[in-house]
Amino acid sequence: MDKGQVIKALSGFYYIHSEEGHIYQTRARGIFRKDNITPLVGDHVYFTYGTDKEGTLEDILPRKNELKRPPVSNVDVGVVVMSISDPDFSVSLLDRNLVTLEYNDIEPVIYVTKTDIASEETYLDIKLICEAYEKIGYTVILPEQGVVLTSEEIHDLLRPKLEKKTSVFMGQSGAGKSTLLNKMDRTLELKTGETSKSLGRGRHTTRHVELVPMLGGLIADTPGFSAIQFEVIDEQELPTCFPEIWEHGKDCRFSGCIHQNEPNCAVKAAVDSGEIEAFRYKNYLSLLEEVQNRKPKYGKKGDRR
The missing domain is CATH 2.40.50.140 (Nucleic acid-binding proteins)
Incomplete structure (x- = not known):
């Protein structure tokens, strides 16, 4: 064989x-x-x-990992494509994507699109948010405001992270995943769709997943989606998917602290002091409540760290 x-x-x-x-x-x-x-x-x-x-x-052969939405396995890097506007940049959706990647041990890269058409005010607001993610340790690619990048410039930005890796491009519909990939490789001719004005999100234009050779690795263009459901992760695993919460959580008084209502919580203290961004903690609590309110399912991935 x-x-x-x-x-x-x-x-x-x-x-x-x-x-x-x-x-x-x-x-x-x-x-x-x-x-x-x-x-x-x-x-x-x-x-x-x-x-x-x-x-x-x-x-x-045994899988290193697998994603259900998009359906792809053995992924090394996940490029989360977020548009600066149309649709608007959403830290809530970004964190949902990052949690999915962290849970599956996939290295995240955040790529911001449509900076060439962004106003200076919007660009500076998003730049501050990107700096917060860089402080956590995430790789963020934020092209300059008002500048249209060439294919070669995009290659230079992404190649160091994607070479010799299997990567997926994921994120909000209409954010420009297919447009970005088409610019990286003009032979792809992936279909693109405009953002729906009535719904504020893009039409799903990619119909199947395909790995294509690019930048010395394999890259998948994947269907866009606007929500991720957490069907397996539990409340003890969720903190491990927020690196800064996981690190500060080691100093909590109680070893099983989930940083919600417990006393002497180092994570909540770090939020109060500004060491952890308030919006990240808010998103964490929102996802935690979602996990806690989920209907019970049998089976558990087990300890990850």
Whole structure:
């Protein structure tokens, strides 16, 4: 059997990039459906083939991680694309994306789009927010206000983070993921959509996930979405997905402190002193309440750190 990686799943076919660099069209063995297993883009697999159009996906190797929305596995880096306006920059949505990446041990990169059309006032407001995320330790790419970047300049900004990695572009619909990727590689011709004026969010324009070679790695363009539901994470795991809350939480009086109503909470003290941004703590509490009010589900990922 040969070994490769699934780079596209479409209409029941799985397209596998072999270690030799060839692309094979395959169908999954019937046992996967029987066992309720769905191969994902990003899976490392074993396969057999007669021709490059007639192959069989035989076995899936253990996954490093997997995302359900978008459905992709073995991701190293997640680029969260946030627009500076139209749709408006949302720290709430950004934090939901960051929590998803942190929980799955995926390195986040924040990329801000539409800075070329932003007013100076809006740009300075978003710059302050970006500096807060950089202080936490996140990589933030904020192009200069009023400047249209060339493809080469975008490459220079992203290559150090994406080279030799499998990456996903995710974030708010209408934020410009497909536009950004098209500028990075003009052969992609990914469909783009304008932001819906009535809903304030973009139309979903990307119909399937595909890994494409770019910047020395593999990059997926993924369907945009405006909300992430936390179906597995529990209240003890959530603090680990906010790096600054996790660090300050080590100094709490109670080891099981979830930084909500407990006394002698180092996290709340850090918020009061300005060491933790108030908006981050507010978003944390909102997600914590969502997790606590979620209907019970069986199964748990277990300790992460």
